[in-house]
Amino acid sequence: MSPRARGILTRADTIVGYRTYIELLKPLITGQEIISTGMTREIQRAEAAIDAALAGKVCAIVSSGDAGIYAMAGLVLELCCTKGVAIQSPGAPAKGTGAGLAIEVVPGIPALAAGAALLGAPLTHDFAAVSLSDLLTPWNTIARRLEAAAEADFVIVIYNPRSRRRQDNLDRACEIIRRHRPAQTPVGIVTGAMRANQRVSITTLADLPEAEVDMQTTLFVGNSATMIYRGFMITPRGYSDKYAISGDRPRTDDGRNVRSAG
Amino acid sequence: MSPRARGILTRADTIVGYRTYIELLKPLITGQEIISTGMTREIQRAEAAIDAALAGKVCAIVSSGDAGIYAMAGLVLELCCTKGVAIQSPGAPAKGTGAGLAIEVVPGIPALAAGAALLGAPLTHDFAAVSLSDLLTPWNTIARRLEAAAEADFVIVIYNPRSRRRQDNLDRACEIIRRHRPAQTPVGIVTGAMRANQRVSITTLADLPEAEVDMQTTLFVGNSATMIYRGFMITPRGYSDKYAISGDRPRTDDGRNVRSAG
Numbered sequence: 001m002s003p004r005a006r007g008i009l010t011r012a013d014t015i016v017g018y019r020t021y022i023e024l025l026k027p028l029i030t031g032q033e034i035i036s037t038g039m040t041r042e043i044q045r046a047e048a049a050i051d052a053a054l055a056g057k058v059c060a061i062v063s064s065g066d067a068g069i070y071a072m073a074g075l076v077l078e079l080c081c082t083k084g085v086a087i088q089s090p091g092a093p094a095k096g097t098g099a100g101l102a103i104e105v106v107p108g109i110p111a112l113a114a115g116a117a118l119l120g121a122p123l124t125h126d127f128a129a130v131s132l133s134d135l136l137t138p139w140n141t142i143a144r145r146l147e148a149a150a151e152a153d154f155v156i157v158i159y160n161p162r163s164r165r166r167q168d169n170l171d172r173a174c175e176i177i178r179r180h181r182p183a184q185t186p187v188g189i190v191t192g193a194m195r196a197n198q199r200v201s202i203t204t205l206a207d208l209p210e211a212e213v214d215m216q217t218t219l220f221v222g223n224s225a226t227m228i229y230r231g232f233m234i235t236p237r238g239y240s241d242k243y244a245i246s247g248d249r250p251r252t253d254d255g256r257n258v259r260s261a262g
Numbered sequence: 263m264s265p266r267a268r269g270i271l272t273r274a275d276t277i278v279g280y281r282t283y284i285e286l287l288k289p290l291i292t293g294q295e296i297i298s299t300g301m302t303r304e305i306q307r308a309e310a311a312i313d314a315a316l317a318g319k320v321c322a323i324v325s326s327g328d329a330g331i332y333a334m335a336g337l338v339l340e341l342c343c344t345k346g347v348a349i350q351s352p353g354a355p356a357k358g359t360g361a362g363l364a365i366e367v368v369p370g371i372p373a374l375a376a377g378a379a380l381l382g383a384p385l386t387h388d389f390a391a392v393s394l395s396d397l398l399t400p401w402n403t404i405a406r407r408l409e410a411a412a413e414a415d416f417v418i419v420i421y422n423p424r425s426r427r428r429q430d431n432l433d434r435a436c437e438i439i440r441r442h443r444p445a446q447t448p449v450g451i452v453t454g455a456m457r458a459n460q461r462v463s464i465t466t467l468a469d470l471p472e473a474e475v476d477m478q479t480t481l482f483v484g485n486s487a488t489m490i491y492r493g494f495m496i497t498p499r500g501y502s503d504k505y506a507i508s509g510d511r512p513r514t515d516d517g518r519n520v521r522s523a524g
Contacts, residue, residue, distance in 0.1 A: 002264065002371065043501060066371070068378040070499070074386025078498045081491040089382075089493060100492065107379035109264065109328070109369045116330040117369035120351075124336025125399075126407050128390040128416060136500035137387075141415070145388050148414035152407045154390060229343040230362065231351060236340045237332070238398035239305060 005106045009060050016049040017062035018042075024195075025062065033057075046075045050085060053101050066110035070131055070159055073105045112157045115190035115218040118200045120232030122188055122220045127155035132162070132169040139169070146173050150180035155226065155235055158219040171209050177221060181205055188220035188233045189213065202233055228253040267368045270322050278311040279324035280304075286457075287324065295319075308337045312347060315363050328372035332393055332421055335367045374419045377452035377480040380462045382494030384450055384482045389417035394424070394431040401431070408435050412442040417488065417497055420481035433471050439483060443467055450482035450495045451475065464495055490515040 009015060009025065014033040017025070022036040035048045049061040063071035080087050086100030116123045128149035132142060149156050156177065161170045177185075183206035191199040191214065203211050205221065213219070226235040230253065271277060271287065276295040279287070284298040297310045311323040325333035342349050348362030378385045390411035394404060411418050418439065423432045439447075445468035453461040453476065465473050467483065475481070488497045492515065 066375045066379075068375060068383045069385050071386070073379070074383035074496060074499055075501060077383050077491065077494050077496045078386075078501060081489070081496060087492050087494065103494070105379040105383060107371045107375040109371055110375050113328045113330060113369040113372050113375075117328075117335070117367040121330045121336035121339050121367060123331050124333070124340075126390070126392045126404075128388070128411065130388045142388075145414045145416060148410040148416075149390065152410035153403070154407060154410075227343070229339065230349050232339050232349065232365070234336060234339045234343060237336055239337060239340060 002106070002108065005108065008104075008106060009062075011058060012060040013057040014049075014052045014059040015062065016045050016052070016059060018045065021062050021064055024064075042072065042075055043079070046072060046079050049076060050079060050083075050101075054085070063108075064111075065114070066108040068105055068107065069110045069112070069129070077103070111159070111190075111193055111218045112220075114193035115157075115188065115220065118190055118193055118198075119188040119202065119220060120229075120234050122155055122222060122226060122233045122235050123157070124235045124237045125155060125223060125225075127157055129157040129159060130173075131159040132166070132173055133160040134166065134169065139172075142169075143172070143176060146176045147179075150177045153180075153223045155223045156219075156221040158221065160215055161217055161219050162213045163215045170213060174205065174208050178205060181221070181224070185224075186222040186226050186228050186233055187211075188222075189217060190220070191217040193218070202228060202231070264368070264370065267370060270366075270368060271324075273320060274322040275319040276311075276314045276321040277324065278307050278314070278321060280307070283324050283326055286326075304334065304337055305341070308334060308341050311338060312341060312345075312363075316347070325370075326373070327376070328370040330367055330369065331372045331374070331391070339365070373421070373452075373455055373480045374482075376455035377419075377450065377462075377482065380452055380455055380460075381450035381464065381482060382491075382496050384417055384484060384488060384495045384497050385419070386497045386499045387417060387485060387487075389419055391419040391421060392435075393421040394428070394435055395422040396428065396431065401434075404431075405434070405438060408438045409441075412439045415442075415485045417485045418481075418483040420483065422477055423479055423481050424475045425477045432475060436467065436470050440467060443483070443486070447486075448484040448488050448490050448495055449473075450484075451479060452482070453479040455480070464490060464493070 009028050012032050016035040019036045019038055022034060037045050049059050052059040061072050061076060067073040087103050088100045090102045090104045112129060130145050134142060183204060185205040187203050187205055187208050189201045189203060189211055223235060271290050274294050278297040281298045281300055284296060299307050311321050314321040323334050323338060329335040349365050350362045352364045352366045374391060392407050396404060445466060447467040449465050449467055449470050451463045451465060451473055485497060
């Protein structure tokens with residue numbers, strides 16, 4: 001956790017969060033009021049946080065990873081907009097009385113960066129992040145984005161690959177990507193990055209449908225140049241092509257040559 | 263900086279980095295050997311770090327933002343692969359003698375997360391990251407990725423939008439995106455996020471070519487639902503569509519309605 005986030009949590013009157021995340025914050029909780037709810041209760045959490053802030057409390061709402069990537073910062077701002085709550089950024093000049101709630105979004109290490117670090121360096125070139133959750137997004141939109149990202153050779157980071165209610169979306173996603181990428185394309189699988197239940201493995205696009213994957217998993221589908229070397233997943237930026245780097249080119253674990261998709 | 267990164271830098275024998283970043287680390291430097299070089303000397307820096315590690319030093323190589331996103335982690339691993347240097351992740355079981363250099367990638371807060379937080383929450387839905395640097399990547403590949411990302415309604419994060427040598431790429435990128443997005447699409451501009459020279463502003467796709475943009479700038483091009491509310495850039499996840507959230511829908515700053523592109 002960044003020192004900034006830690007400082008805000010320490011000084012808050014009220015902390016709002018999903019139950020599991022509140023558990024992880026236990027060491028920082030001294031006398032703060034805690035509002036925690038179960039999964040899928042995001043709207044209730046965001047509304048509780050806005051209400052607490054409107055009542056004059058310094059209120060922190062927590063997400064795992066980065067609050068801005070598929071997470072609570074967007075929902076809080078979306079709700080303020082929908083409800084017409086006056087807001088301002090902490091650095092903005094106050095616009096007279098009733099200038100509104102000061103809202104600060106504190107960035108963190110997103111799951112895509114934590115997962116990439118555990119795998120090696122799969123995100124050294126252009127990438128697209130796609131969530132397979134079709135709770136709020138029609139499957140057609142998701143499919144169209146997967147198709148575009150696969151066709152244009154982006155590394156693809158997949159959030160929310162599978163839940164109890166959605167067993168099929170990952171299989172359908174693999175089918176779409178397979179139209180544009182070979183079966184042996186490396187895929188990194190990271191579950192519970194940096195937590196006690198952390199699991200990291202590397203498979204291929206062909207074998208991805210059989211992999212152990214849940215809602216805490218982030219997937220990294222390589223682009224046409226991504227390779228595995230001694231267990232590290234690497235998407236080259238293309239230096240080896242551009243400059244005469246000394247040394248023979250060794251075989252990679254998966255027999256791919258070192259080259260760039262760029 | 264995360265506690266993990268701070269700990270590693272404090273314990274390192276040698277720290278390697280671009281001159282500007284070494285300056286930012288001054289408070290952490292006590293007796294470590296420092297190897298710093300100018301911009302565009304990335305290969306020399308990575309080679310120096312690998313050489314120091316092979317000579318038995320505990321060596322840290324620094325990037326700004328996250329080391330895995332368009333940054334040094336990939337280059338170090340790419341070079342180890344090209345040169346056939348034996349490497350292993352710190353957690354991997356040692357494979358006998360000569361098991362290789364232990365390499366740990368420490369994740370950080372990437373520019374896309376830091377910039378998004380300063381703007382509000384532009385990355386709450388699917389996004390694509392594209393670098394406009396054509397030093398190592400042919401322009402055709404960059405153009406094809408921009409076209410695909412724009413067509414499939416990804417929020418687009420643009421890295422390396424302009425340098426002294428490449429004045430035109432941003433104009434060409436805007437033209438491509440304009441084929442798929444209206445002129446009034448919000449664009450967030452963040453330069454030097456979280457540093458002394460930090461600048462944050464919001465413009466439109468039509469006005470983007472005139473904006474003040476350099477190599478330290480990250481751009482956030484909204485998707486079809488991204489809106490501005492009281493100075494915050496928000497890409498809704500789609501809760502307002504799915505659930506009957508109470509309250510009248512106010513006009514946003516740019517007259518867009520609150521709806522989802524999902």
